[in-house]
Amino acid sequence: METLWFVLIAVLWLGYLFLEGFDFGVGMLLPVLGRDNAERRVMINTIGPVWDGNEVWLIVAIGATFAAFPGWYAALLSAVYLPLTLFLIALIGRGVAFDYRGKVDNPRWRKAWDFTIVAGSWIATLCVGLLISTTVLGLPIDANGDRVGSPFAAIRLDTIVGAFAFAGYALVHGAVFTALKTEGEIRERARRVAITLAPVALLPLIALLAIVAGLWAGVVALILAAAMWRLLANRDGQSFALMGLAIAASVAILFGSLYPNVLPSTLNDAWTLTIANTASSPYTLQVITWVAGFGTPAVLVYQGWTYWVFRKRIGVKHIPAAH
Amino acid sequence: MEVLELARWQFGITTVYHFLMVPLTIGLSLLVAGMQTAWVRTGNERYYKMTKFWGKLLLINFAMGVVTGIVQEFQFGMAWSAYSRFVGDVFGAPLAMEGIVAFFVESTFLGLWIFGWDKLPKKVHLACAWAFSLATMASAYFILAANSWMQHPVGIEMHEGRPRLTSIWAVLTNNTTLAAFPHTIAGAFAVSAAFLVGIAAWHLHRKSEEERVWRSSLKLGTWVGVVAFSALAISGDLQGKLMFEQQPMKMAAAEALCHTEQPASFSIFAIGDVTRPDCENVKSITVPALLSFLAHNDFTSEVKGIQDLVPMYQEKYGEFYPVDERLGELSGQPIDYVPALPVTYWGFRLMIGFGGISAGLGVLMLWLTRKNRTPTGWWFPALGLAGIATPFLANSAGWIFTEMGRQPFVVVPNPTGIDGVWMFTAQAVSNSTPGEILTSLIALTTVYSVLAVVEIYLIRKYVRGGIPGVLPQKTDDGALAFAY
Numbered sequence: 001m002e003t004l005w006f007v008l009i010a011v012l013w014l015g016y017l018f019l020e021g022f023d024f025g026v027g028m029l030l031p032v033l034g035r036d037n038a039e040r041r042v043m044i045n046t047i048g049p050v051w052d053g054n055e056v057w058l059i060v061a062i063g064a065t066f067a068a069f070p071g072w073y074a075a076l077l078s079a080v081y082l083p084l085t086l087f088l089i090a091l092i093g094r095g096v097a098f099d100y101r102g103k104v105d106n107p108r109w110r111k112a113w114d115f116t117i118v119a120g121s122w123i124a125t126l127c128v129g130l131l132i133s134t135t136v137l138g139l140p141i142d143a144n145g146d147r148v149g150s151p152f153a154a155i156r157l158d159t160i161v162g163a164f165a166f167a168g169y170a171l172v173h174g175a176v177f178t179a180l181k182t183e184g185e186i187r188e189r190a191r192r193v194a195i196t197l198a199p200v201a202l203l204p205l206i207a208l209l210a211i212v213a214g215l216w217a218g219v220v221a222l223i224l225a226a227a228m229w230r231l232l233a234n235r236d237g238q239s240f241a242l243m244g245l246a247i248a249a250s251v252a253i254l255f256g257s258l259y260p261n262v263l264p265s266t267l268n269d270a271w272t273l274t275i276a277n278t279a280s281s282p283y284t285l286q287v288i289t290w291v292a293g294f295g296t297p298a299v300l301v302y303q304g305w306t307y308w309v310f311r312k313r314i315g316v317k318h319i320p321a322a323h
Numbered sequence: 324m325e326v327l328e329l330a331r332w333q334f335g336i337t338t339v340y341h342f343l344m345v346p347l348t349i350g351l352s353l354l355v356a357g358m359q360t361a362w363v364r365t366g367n368e369r370y371y372k373m374t375k376f377w378g379k380l381l382l383i384n385f386a387m388g389v390v391t392g393i394v395q396e397f398q399f400g401m402a403w404s405a406y407s408r409f410v411g412d413v414f415g416a417p418l419a420m421e422g423i424v425a426f427f428v429e430s431t432f433l434g435l436w437i438f439g440w441d442k443l444p445k446k447v448h449l450a451c452a453w454a455f456s457l458a459t460m461a462s463a464y465f466i467l468a469a470n471s472w473m474q475h476p477v478g479i480e481m482h483e484g485r486p487r488l489t490s491i492w493a494v495l496t497n498n499t500t501l502a503a504f505p506h507t508i509a510g511a512f513a514v515s516a517a518f519l520v521g522i523a524a525w526h527l528h529r530k531s532e533e534e535r536v537w538r539s540s541l542k543l544g545t546w547v548g549v550v551a552f553s554a555l556a557i558s559g560d561l562q563g564k565l566m567f568e569q570q571p572m573k574m575a576a577a578e579a580l581c582h583t584e585q586p587a588s589f590s591i592f593a594i595g596d597v598t599r600p601d602c603e604n605v606k607s608i609t610v611p612a613l614l615s616f617l618a619h620n621d622f623t624s625e626v627k628g629i630q631d632l633v634p635m636y637q638e639k640y641g642e643f644y645p646v647d648e649r650l651g652e653l654s655g656q657p658i659d660y661v662p663a664l665p666v667t668y669w670g671f672r673l674m675i676g677f678g679g680i681s682a683g684l685g686v687l688m689l690w691l692t693r694k695n696r697t698p699t700g701w702w703f704p705a706l707g708l709a710g711i712a713t714p715f716l717a718n719s720a721g722w723i724f725t726e727m728g729r730q731p732f733v734v735v736p737n738p739t740g741i742d743g744v745w746m747f748t749a750q751a752v753s754n755s756t757p758g759e760i761l762t763s764l765i766a767l768t769t770v771y772s773v774l775a776v777v778e779i780y781l782i783r784k785y786v787r788g789g790i791p792g793v794l795p796q797k798t799d800d801g802a803l804a805f806a807y
Contacts, residue, residue: 049434060422067419070411077400295423
């Protein structure tokens with residue numbers, strides 16, 4: 001049962017990184033791919049109907065961690081306090097920015113929200129990367145699960161690589177998504193940017209995987225290369241699917257190498273948090289298993305339907321006057 | 324300041340702020356779904372315009388509700404990790420359920436509703452509005468179940484020093500939840516009703532376009548308000564009786580009732596210092612025997628006062644905090660079982676007072692606008708607009724009362740439940756540095772203040788814009804009906 005929930009939480013993170021990964025990427029690339037207001041609105045509207053649903057994967061990943069492994073939830077969130085504060089503020093900013101940006105017809109207003117979207121997306125994805133690599137790579141925690149040392153204990157060279165791993169992935173993923181969902185000049189630009197950025201932007205992800213699991217990183221490198229090759233061949237959909245496969249493989253490698261631990265203690269192996277010493281009771285796990293068993297397939301169905309409803313590519317000519 | 328105080332201020336500020344958006348979203352989403360249903364069924368353009376206008380305000384408000392809600396879920400782990408470890412087996416489940424069952428539905432179907440006007444068949448689009456609205460209520464239910472468990476823990480056993488869930492059904496049907504849910508939902512409708520009435524009154528007064536839209540909105544608002552306030556009174560009375568049973572100290576603190584009284588009188592207003600539990604120098608205007616009735620439906624029953632409750636609490640739950648360095652300066656100190664009396668006493672009165680004013684305004688509005696009249700004086704829209712604030716204030720005061728009234732506990736002992744399940748707030752905080760919490764407190768408060776200005780500015784803009792401001796412009800073929 002604990003193992004099942006460990007896998008489920010990994011799947012929730014996968015859902016989050018795959019889905020919000022591209023909407024972070026769209027935000028990060030807003031001024032790069034969107035040269036004027038109309039183009040930026042095209043980009044924002046590719047994710048407009050779905051970004052909020054994407055973000056719920058995070059809420060549920062964290063909520064499920066609280067319910068299934070309270071010890072993990074408590075130790076990790078309290079230890080990475082300041083980066084998470086920054087993360088929350090970034091999410092707050094970009095969340096309202098999408099909705100509020102078009103509501104006042106004023107260039108300064110738009111500029112302020114554009115800045116919020118770009119900065120918020122960058123900061124949020126860096127923080128997510130930091131959080132995930134921290135739980136995989138470990139922290140100086142004591143027997144009680146409390147962090148020992150400074151509030152910045154989670155910020156080290158390897159976790160910084162982890163932060164850029166996910167930021168870099170989101171950047172390329174967002175560009176591939178933009179290519180898939182738009183038409184005209186903006187699509188061409190997105191493809192170009194994805195291919196140009198990929199060799200540099202995807203490097204930290206490979207590095208993180210190499211730190212954690214050595215040669216397994218090569219598998220992901222191959223998938224990513226294939227994704228770029230399909231993009232070069234003008235097959236946006238296939239490229240996007242391969243980007244998804246790459247993050248799935250990355251999450252599998254990261255969480256697979258972590259198992260059965262959930263947060264290693266860098267001070268003493270005996271203090272490492274594991275699925276066994278942080279899990280809730282079998283009854284609680286059973287309750288949430290029932291809920292997740294019925295709930296999650298339903299979520300996949302109606303979120304899938306949402307993507308189908310908004311499946312059309314959009315371009316500048318589809319954008320109505322703001323209101 | 325110590326970590327404990329900072330963390331409490333942060334939780335208080337972020338929660339009260341979050342709960343400004345929540346009730347408006349819950350109430351307004353159902354009303355908008357109702358307006359859209361009326362449009363789909365009758366084809367009457369007036370209902371379409373109502374849906375568009377109030378829907379727009381709903382969305383501006385919802386965006387803020389979502390982003391401030393995320394903070395809440397993280398905050399338990401970040402600032403209250405000892406609490407999270409202690410109660411995780413029970414408390415995490417309703418939060419996870421809220422995410423899977425309610426919040427996914429909310430966010431996904433709202434996206435469909437916003438962008439789906441021209442992409443979905445009318446009835447499917449309408450169903451999205453209902454799915455969104457009902458999911459917000461389901462959300463509220465799970466969150467209240469979690470909160471009620473802290474007020475009155477049920478469905479558990481003690482295992483290795485921590486409560487362990489034995490019945491999720493008991494947690495979800497906790498009588499505290501069953502009373503809190505209708506009260507909170509009625510409060511949400513009271514807020515939304517006042518919102519409709521205030522804004523519609525202003526437009527009627529200005530003789531804005533589409534008079535019939537504002538007339539219908541006003542009528543809807545006044546009637547929803549009347550029903551909501553009746554429900555508030557009934558459910559509040561129910562909650563009061565449970566509170567006497569489950570948290571006698573909270574009720575005594577609500578009244579600043581020092582000595583046990585039989586029959587006990589209800590204080591309407593006090594002059595003097597209610598902070599001192601010795602009752603000296605307090606002159607209070609009271610209604611004889613009313614408190615006895617509120618507590619037990621019986622005008623002659625006894626209600627215990629603070630001075631008699633304190634020794635009972637000391638005997639049951641200990642006189643001193645344990646000696647533990649994590650408790651900081653409270654380590655080994657006597658436990659103060661009396662909540663902050665000015666807050667509980669005045670919080671309780673402000674809740675009832677603002678609620679009452681708001682209810683009175685609703686009835687007055689109903690009477691003023693009878694038979695499609697519109698009073699011509701400037702005071703008419705002023706009254707309406709001022710009326711918007713009162714149920715918000717009542718809601719906040721009520722929550723501040725109920726959360727401050729359970730101090731010094733974060734998990735209040737259940738007098739008839741199993742032994743040992745309680746937790747003092749002082750034991751619940753994370754092992755953080757004060758600097759960390761102070762940083763997030765300042766950062767969040769600053770961001771929230773800026774966003775408050777932005778939200779009010781946008782709501783004002785769209786309120787002023789009226790109906791023309793929310794209708795989609797005629798566009799060329801192929802353009803989206805709505806885009807950010």
